[in-house]
Amino acid sequence: MAIERIRCPRCEQLSFRREGDTSPFQCQNDTCAQDAEARRLAEPATLTTAEIAADRWNRFGAAxxxxxxxxxxxxxxxxxxxxxxxxxxxxxxxxxxxxxxxxxxxxxxxxxxxxxxxxxxxxxxxxxxxxxxxxxxxxxxxxxxxxxxxxxxxxxxxxxx
Structure with missing residues (x-):
C-alpha cells in the first residue's frame, strides 16, 4: 500500500494518507484545526451587511x-x-x-x-x-x-x- 504526502494549504504541515484515498483533506495539526474552529465560532452570524462594513471601516479605514x-x-x-x-x-x-x-x-x-x-x-x-x-x-x-x-x-x- 503506497502512502501519499500532502501539505496543508493553511499551516503547511506535512500529512500522510493512503494513496487513492478519496476523502476530503483534513489537516492533522491540532493547532490548525483548533484555530479554524475558533475563528468560525468568533465570527458573528447575525450582523447586518451595514454593521460589518462599519466594523471594517472602524478597524481598517477606507483603504x-x-x-x-x-x-x-x-x-x-x-x-x-x-x-x-x-x-x-x-x-x-x-x-x-x-x-x-x-x-x-x-x-x-x-x-x-x-x-x-x-x-x-x-x-x-x-x-x-x-x-x-x-x-x-x-x-x-x-x-x-x-x-x-x-x-x-x-x-x-x-x-x-
Missing part, C-alpha cells in the same frame, strides 16, 4: 473597506458523492490546493453568503464536516440556478485572471 457580501466567490466543488461549499477571493488558487473532481459553480460572495448556504443545506451536511454536504437533488438544483444566473465557472475564472 480596505470592501463590500462584505460580494468580496470574493462562493464556490461549489464535487469530490466523490460530496459537494463542498467554500469561499475564496482567488478560487483558482484555492482549487490548486483542494482535492476535488469538478468545479460545479461559483457565485459572488464572501463568508456571509457562504454561511447562508451552509445554513440553507445544513440538513445535508456530512457528519463532522463544516463545508462538505451530501450530493442531493435540492443542492444540484441550487447549483443549476447559480450556473444559469452567473454562467460557466471556468469562463468566469478565465475572465477574472
Amino acid at each position: 480596505v473597506l470592501r463590500d462584505p457580501r460580494t468580496d470574493g466567490w462562493v464556490y461549489y466543488v464535487s469530490f466523490g458523492d460530496r459537494i463542498k461549499i467554500g469561499t475564496s477571493r482567488d478560487v483558482a488558487a484555492r482549487l490548486r490546493n483542494l482535492y476535488h473532481d469538478e468545479l460545479l459553480a461559483i457565485e459572488p460572495g464572501s463568508t456571509i453568503v457562504e454561511r447562508e448556504r451552509h445554513q440553507q443545506f445544513s440538513g445535508l451536511r456530512v457528519e463532522g464536516q463544516r463545508e462538505w454536504f451530501h450530493d442531493s437533488p435540492a443542492l444540484r438544483e441550487h447549483i443549476a440556478r447559480i450556473r444559469a444566473e452567473h454562467g460557466d465557472p471556468a469562463a468566469i475564472l478565465a475572465g477574472a485572471a
Whole structure:
C-alpha cells in the first residue's frame, strides 16, 4: 500500500494518507484545526451587511473597506458523492490546493453568503464536516440556478485572471 504526502494549504504541515484515498483533506495539526474552529465560532452570524462594513471601516479605514457580501466567490466543488461549499477571493488558487473532481459553480460572495448556504443545506451536511454536504437533488438544483444566473465557472475564472 503506497502512502501519499500532502501539505496543508493553511499551516503547511506535512500529512500522510493512503494513496487513492478519496476523502476530503483534513489537516492533522491540532493547532490548525483548533484555530479554524475558533475563528468560525468568533465570527458573528447575525450582523447586518451595514454593521460589518462599519466594523471594517472602524478597524481598517477606507483603504480596505470592501463590500462584505460580494468580496470574493462562493464556490461549489464535487469530490466523490460530496459537494463542498467554500469561499475564496482567488478560487483558482484555492482549487490548486483542494482535492476535488469538478468545479460545479461559483457565485459572488464572501463568508456571509457562504454561511447562508451552509445554513440553507445544513440538513445535508456530512457528519463532522463544516463545508462538505451530501450530493442531493435540492443542492444540484441550487447549483443549476447559480450556473444559469452567473454562467460557466471556468469562463468566469478565465475572465477574472
